[in-house]
Amino acid sequence: MILVMDPGMEEKQQQELCLMLQKKGFYTRLVSQYGQLVLSIDGPGEEACARELSGAKGIVEIIPGRYSYYLASRRCHRKNSLVRAGRPGGNEVVFGGDEAVIIGGPCAVETEEGAISLAHKIKEAGCRVFRGMIFKPRSSPYSFQGLGRAGIEILDKIKVETGLLILTEVRDQLEAEMVADHADIIQVGTRNMSNFQLLRHLGQIPRPILLKRGMGSSIEELLCAAEYLLAHGNADVILCERGIRTFEHFTRFSLDIGAVPSLKELSHLPVIVDPSHASGRSSLVEPLALAALAAGADGLMLEVHPQPEAAFSDGAQSISPDAFDRVIELGRKVAAAVGRTLA
Ligand code: PEP
Ligand code: MN
Numbered sequence: 001m002i003l004v005m006d007p008g009m010e011e012k013q014q015q016e017l018c019l020m021l022q023k024k025g026f027y028t029r030l031v032s033q034y035g036q037l038v039l040s041i042d043g044p045g046e047e048a049c050a051r052e053l054s055g056a057k058g059i060v061e062i063i064p065g066r067y068s069y070y071l072a073s074r075r076c077h078r079k080n081s082l083v084r085a086g087r088p089g090g091n092e093v094v095f096g097g098d099e100a101v102i103i104g105g106p107c108a109v110e111t112e113e114g115a116i117s118l119a120h121k122i123k124e125a126g127c128r129v130f131r132g133m134i135f136k137p138r139s140s141p142y143s144f145q146g147l148g149r150a151g152i153e154i155l156d157k158i159k160v161e162t163g164l165l166i167l168t169e170v171r172d173q174l175e176a177e178m179v180a181d182h183a184d185i186i187q188v189g190t191r192n193m194s195n196f197q198l199l200r201h202l203g204q205i206p207r208p209i210l211l212k213r214g215m216g217s218s219i220e221e222l223l224c225a226a227e228y229l230l231a232h233g234n235a236d237v238i239l240c241e242r243g244i245r246t247f248e249h250f251t252r253f254s255l256d257i258g259a260v261p262s263l264k265e266l267s268h269l270p271v272i273v274d275p276s277h278a279s280g281r282s283s284l285v286e287p288l289a290l291a292a293l294a295a296g297a298d299g300l301m302l303e304v305h306p307q308p309e310a311a312f313s314d315g316a317q318s319i320s321p322d323a324f325d326r327v328i329e330l331g332r333k334v335a336a337a338v339g340r341t342l343a
Contacts, residue, residue, distance in 0.1 A: 203232020
């Protein structure tokens with residue numbers, strides 16, 4: 001159960017309230033975010049306890065539901081949140097505003113030369129964020145796991161040579177610390193959406209987090225995962241729909257296009273779509289990307305490879321730089337039709 005408190009409540013009063021609830025046997029947590037103060041109480045009898053507290057001084061609202069989220073919800077923050085990545089005045093992109101943001105790059109950084117030359121093409125296409133994965137969470141331990149720490153230098157070179165912002169994935173706390181000063185956006189992949197320890201840690205890292213929906217997770221579970229980041233101090237969260245597991249096997253996953261307007265309705269956080277992992281097929285990337293923009297996505301993440309058939313990973317779903325150009329060109333038209341532009 002979540003209690004929305006008066007943010008002006010004195011600290012002494014807050015502590016006394018928490019202590020009183022703890023003495024009654026409840027687990028409590030006090031969180032401050034978006035200028036709001038939130039107190040959660042967990043334990044048997046919490047609803048009756050919240051009813052008793054209702055109307056008490058300093059308690060503004062009681063949010064029902066045991067496993068809920070509040071900071072990620074529209075109830076907490078009515079306007080769309082803008083998540084900024086990069087440097088103000090320099091290359092800065094804003095997620096959640098009028099512009100839909102395109103993120104492009106390979107599934108994994110394979111070689112320095114290949115990654116840098118692709119980054120130039122990504123930039124020429126008009127894209128401002130490069131996805132350069134060096135820590136790969138692969139289903140099989142025998143598959144290419146990414147260049148690891150050695151890849152950081154390549155990401156730095158791409159940034160210096162092209163000015164593109166860098167998005168990269170981390171799988172644990174150690175990797176998060178390694179990339180924190182190099183990446184502009186840190187990705188949590190589908191397999192780690194429920195790695196709550198990692199989310200807690202990333203809550204304290206001053207970088208925007210791209211949080212991908214777990215392949216078997218509901219919209220509510222995704223929002224609860226986002227709540228972890230918010231409750232642990234990081235307000236810069238971008239949600240990503242990347243397909244969920246269904247009985248359909250023609251596509252690798254099923255893109256839940258309905259998740260886009262649903263998330264926009266439930267949450268103030270920006271929502272982007274990854275049609276590459278969702279479909280697993282390069283031929284489907286363009287139509288799904290356009291559908292995502294039409295459905296109101298705040299951006300797209302696309303896997304691009306100069307020679308998809310020779311990629312170390314996810315070649316089947318990677319599009320060529322020419323196909324990437326085309327998605328951007330068509331994407332501009334779809335974005336315009338729904339009152340947006342493309343960044
Ligand atoms: C990725 O974006 O590189 C990736 C592995 O995606 P997902 O976690 O959605 O499978
Ligand atoms: Mn991939």
